Amino acid sequence: MTKKISLGVAGQKKMYTAFLIAAVILFVLTSVYTNFNPMTLVKNGDAFWSFITEDFLPPALPKASRIPGVLSSVLVTLALALSATTIAAIFAFFIALFGSEKVSPFPKFAKVVRGFATFLRNIPALVWAFILFSSLGIGTGVGFAALFITSLAFMVRAFVETMEDVSQDCVESLLAVGASFPQRVSQAILPSCLNGFLSWFLYCIEVNIRASTIVGMVGGGGVGLTLFTYIKGFQYDVALSIILLIAAMVIVVDRITGRLRKEISK
Amino acid sequence: MERTIGNSAAAQNVSKKEAKISVGCNQKNRFIPIFMTGTVLLTMISLIYLNIDWLKLASRVPQIGEVFCELAHFDFSNIDQIFSSILETVSIAVLSLLYSLVLGIVFGMLAARNIFRIKWLSVLTQSVFTFLRAVPTPVWVLLMLVCLGMGPEAGVAGLCVHTTAFFTKSFAQSFESIPDETIEALEATGTGRISIFTNAVLPAAFSQIVAWTGMRLETNFSECAVLGMVGAGGVGFVISRNLQSYEYGTAGLAIVFVFVIAYCIERLFVALKKKIAQ
Numbered sequence: 175m176t177k178k179i180s181l182g183v184a185g186q187k188k189m190y191t192a193f194l195i196a197a198v199i200l201f202v203l204t205s206v207y208t209n210f211n212p213m214t215l216v217k218n219g220d221a222f223w224s225f226i227t228e229d230f231l232p233p234a235l236p237k238a239s240r241i242p243g244v245l246s247s248v249l250v251t252l253a254l255a256l257s258a259t260t261i262a263a264i265f266a267f268f269i270a271l272f273g274s275e276k277v278s279p280f281p282k283f284a285k286v287v288r289g290f291a292t293f294l295r296n297i298p299a300l301v302w303a304f305i306l307f308s309s310l311g312i313g314t315g316v317g318f319a320a321l322f323i324t325s326l327a328f329m330v331r332a333f334v335e336t337m338e339d340v341s342q343d344c345v346e347s348l349l350a351v352g353a354s355f356p357q358r359v360s361q362a363i364l365p366s367c368l369n370g371f372l373s374w375f376l377y378c379i380e381v382n383i384r385a386s387t388i389v390g391m392v393g394g395g396g397v398g399l400t401l402f403t404y405i406k407g408f409q410y411d412v413a414l415s416i417i418l419l420i421a422a423m424v425i426v427v428d429r430i431t432g433r434l435r436k437e438i439s440k
Numbered sequence: 441m442e443r444t445i446g447n448s449a450a451a452q453n454v455s456k457k458e459a460k461i462s463v464g465c466n467q468k469n470r471f472i473p474i475f476m477t478g479t480v481l482l483t484m485i486s487l488i489y490l491n492i493d494w495l496k497l498a499s500r501v502p503q504i505g506e507v508f509c510e511l512a513h514f515d516f517s518n519i520d521q522i523f524s525s526i527l528e529t530v531s532i533a534v535l536s537l538l539y540s541l542v543l544g545i546v547f548g549m550l551a552a553r554n555i556f557r558i559k560w561l562s563v564l565t566q567s568v569f570t571f572l573r574a575v576p577t578p579v580w581v582l583l584m585l586v587c588l589g590m591g592p593e594a595g596v597a598g599l600c601v602h603t604t605a606f607f608t609k610s611f612a613q614s615f616e617s618i619p620d621e622t623i624e625a626l627e628a629t630g631t632g633r634i635s636i637f638t639n640a641v642l643p644a645a646f647s648q649i650v651a652w653t654g655m656r657l658e659t660n661f662s663e664c665a666v667l668g669m670v671g672a673g674g675v676g677f678v679i680s681r682n683l684q685s686y687e688y689g690t691a692g693l694a695i696v697f698v699f700v701i702a703y704c705i706e707r708l709f710v711a712l713k714k715k716i717a718q
Binding site: 190193197200201203204205207208209210211212214215218221222225249250252253254256257260261292293296297298299300301304305306307308309310311313314315316318319368369372384387388391392398401402405410417420421422424425428434437438440 | 471472475476479480482483485486487489490491492493494496497500501503504506507508511527528530531532534535538539541570571573574575576577578579582583586587588591592593595596597646650662663665666669670676679680683684686695698699702703706
């Protein structure tokens with residue numbers, strides 16, 4: 175008879191089993207709790223299909239008089255994402271310098287900075303938007319502020335991690351020869367971490383393009399608001415063309431950032 | 441002899457003026473300054489285009505403090521409702537993650553160029569999912585709400601669309617990073633495509649899959665909190681409704697819960713990633 179030689183590592187198999195069991199338990203628990211049954215999707219398949227074919231297809235253009243408005247709302251979304259991310263990146267750079275124990279002139283302070291960033295980051299952008307809407311009113315400025323807060327916190331964490339990963343030796347040796355804090359930053363951290371910073375910045379732009387669409391939906395202006403209006407008004411065919419427009423916008427931005435990232439890391 | 445002359449000349453040179461040794465790195469990427477100026481310019485243009493009334497915004501900043509003050513006055517009377525809504529949110533996030541994990545592995549297998557080696561299949565899969573990924577999640581949830589009615593089903597289904605698209609792309613990337621030699625060696629022994637995938641590719645990509653899943657759980661949870669605001673139930677609904685009806689105490693408590701859970705998820709996966717990396 176043929177014997178099999180086991181090729182797997184014993185410990186690995188145990189880990190797989192543990193993961194699998196955990197996944198199954200979670201699956202059962204959450205399925206029971208949410209009452210979600212994939213069969214309902216299948217059962218509603220007909221309604222789903224007719225909804226797609228009758229209401230959605232073919233995509234219709236909005237009224238000719240509205241087209242410039244829709245296009246300018248796309249521009250608002252793009253401008254919102256870009257400006258909020260850039261300004262947040264500039265702030266995040268300076269805050270991150272104080273958030274890393276090895277770099278900061280006040281190492282005891284670093285934990286506080288990071289804790290604050292963690293607090294800001296772990297509250298979703300839309301919750302921030304709602305908090306700000308209830309205090310500042312509705313408008314593009316508030317959308318800007320909501321995006322600014324979350325991307326600031328995200329980039330502080332990313333920048334701190336980049337700095338801790340890269341430049342320990344450089345910083346330490348400069349510290350040993352008595353370089354001042356600005357010198358350490360400009361001579362050790364910037365040259366070694368700038369690429370990392372910029373690629374996090376690009377990632378953040380990608381995230382924020384989506385986020386600014388979403389924040390727009392609840393009142394931050396831009397193409398999200400336009401889309402929301404059409405969906406609420408049951409004009410699904412027009413909504414579909416706006417969805418396509420959003421998809422095109424996101425894909426184009428992703429392509430551009432991908433190219434830029436390659437150029438930067440050369 | 442020559443050396444001493446050279447040295448003394450150098451010494452004279454130094455005594456004349458403080459000579460500096462250039463420490464800077466000469467191999468600079470020319471593109472980076474261009475990129476940074478371009479970004480700053482574009483940002484200025486977009487700020488002008490947005491035409492935000494900064495003064496008005498700044499004059500209202502003190503109100504943020506007031507709102508936070510009111511949010512901090514926790515109102516514990518609705519805690520059971522908050523608790524069940526947060527449990528619902530977590531369940532939606534986890535359930536959609538599990539469904540998408542399975543779907544993502546299957547579609548990632550189709551999308552990776554080195555598994556089946558059928559070019560049109562991977563191009564087709566990737567472009568479909570690029571489109572699905574490009575549309576923000578709340579849009580999918582809104583559409584599912586229209587089809588399935590209010591409730592967690594729409595949330596799960598809507599989240600699944602985006603999460604599956606995300607997993608397909610990232611898993612395909614991980615699968616493609618497996619060295620070709622491994623696959624060729626197995627091909628030479630006559631192993632079938634599926635068993636190459638399950639026995640060689642999947643175990644090798646396992647740690648990356650765990651890392652992606654952890655990252656996605658964070659995003660899913662925060663998006664899930666968002667979904668309630670467009671009407672799919674869960675804690676987002678509680679937050680937005682209470683904020684709109686000025687019941688800041690309840691909303692504040694719900695936000696704190698969201699924060700605590702998001703923080704726990706983050707810590708958990710930092711620990712898990714460290715363990716797997718060992």
